[in-house]
Amino acid sequence: MIVRSRAPLRLGLAGGGTDVSPYCDVYGGSVMNVTIDKYAYAILSPSDSGRCEFEALDVGVSEVHDCGAIPSQGGPLQLLKGVHARICRDFLSGESQPLKVQTFSDAPPGSGLGSSSTMVVALVQAFAEYYALPLGEYEVAHLAYEIERNDLKLAGGKQDQYAATFGGFNFMEFYAENRVIVNPLRVKDWVWSELEASLVLYFTGVSRASADIIDQQSRNVTSGNQTSIDAMHSLKKEAVQMKECVLRGDLPGLARTLQAGWEAKKNMASSISNPLIEEVERVAFANGAHAAKVSGAGGGGFMMFVCSPEKRIGLIRALAEQGGRLLDFHFTQQGAASWRIT
Structure with missing residues (x-):
């Protein structure tokens, strides 16, 4: 049997x-996001070697280990090994069975x-399918969060795991003790289409380590840096405003909220913006963009721009001359999915 997800x-x-954390634990957090038709993939199959095999197909890295002696932390395959270790510990009585684990992604790490x-x-999701584990959406997302943040000690937030699991447009609330509420939004078809036609996604060509930015952001909250804390308060309010704009189809309001959120985000940590980002932003505004924002922690990765659909082609041409690349995409409603090949 082969399982794909x-x-x-x-x-x-x-x-x-x-x-x-610690912001969402102390004040509560709010995030508005949407998934797109670019994916991370996983494949599980029996191992012919009788050992545990791990391979990232898109970067050409592989490791083979005796099933009872797999290092779970560090290295380019730590995500694969970390998930394997946690599933074995929690659901297989600590026993590691011979298995081949393969992955690839439509976007590079550090893309935002x-x-x-x-x-x-x-x-x-793939392991849940392979071993018929009784995991619902919240359980999959929370387990993924625990593996990444607690087991592997990788800095970051909570929204990515829940967005990937649930899919679609979601307004998410984050509270202390890992309490998360996902509110799926019923977005009208015309709003969905208009927003797709109004967004341009541009890869700066620079992948960045989000952990460094997130560490600085967390330290700012812990130390009581009021500028950073006030910026996060503003971001939380703008998430609520963004939800209202999407539900009402207020595209001008959406652009204003996106831009206000980006300006506030730059006050959270000094490394969120840089001269490269500022130059691309300048070019975009000179060629029809109404709003700009870096997706993710900042420092590089993908940038989003909102423009009138009739300005889209001109904006794309101008951005293409900046040395990065444009990513064609569509929104998607479906979250994580898995299937069996027998």
Whole structure:
């Protein structure tokens, strides 16, 4: 039997960063996001070697280990090994069975689309299918979060795991003790289409380590840096405003909220913006963009721009001359999914 799974990447529309501890534990966080038709994939199959095999197909890295001696932390395959270790511990009485685990993704790590967390969700979903584990959406997302943040000690927030698991447009609330509420939004068809036609997604060509930015953001909250805390308060309010704009189809309001959120986000940590991002932003505004925002923690990765659909082609041409690349995408309603090949 072969099991395949996929989980969608996400665009953070508003509130990103308020899902990170300790802010969400103290004040509560709110995030508005949407998934797109770019995915992280996982494949599980029996191992012919009688050992445990791990392979990231898109980067050409593989490891083979005796099933009872698998290092789970560190290295380019730590997500694969970390999920495997947790599933064995929690559901297989600690026994590791011979298995081949393979992955690939439509976006690189550090893209700002939640690719690492989405990969963990795809892996958890695949293991749940392979071993017929009784895991619902909240359980898959929470387990993926625990593996990434607690087991592997990777810094970050909570929104990516829940976005990848649930899919679609979601308004998410984050509270102390890992309490999360996902509110799926019923977005009108014309709003869905108009927003797709109004968004441009541009990869700066720079992948960044989000952990460094998130660590600085967390330290700012812990130390009582009021500028950073006030910025996160603003981001949380803008997530609520973004939800209202999407539900009402208020595209001008959406653009204003997106831009206000980006300006507030830059006050959370000094490394969120840089000269490259600022230059791309300048070019975009000179060629029809109404709003700009970096997706994810900041520092690089993908940038989002809102423009009038009739300005889209001109904006794309101008951005293409900046050395990065454009990503064609559509929104998707489906979250993580898995299937069996027998």
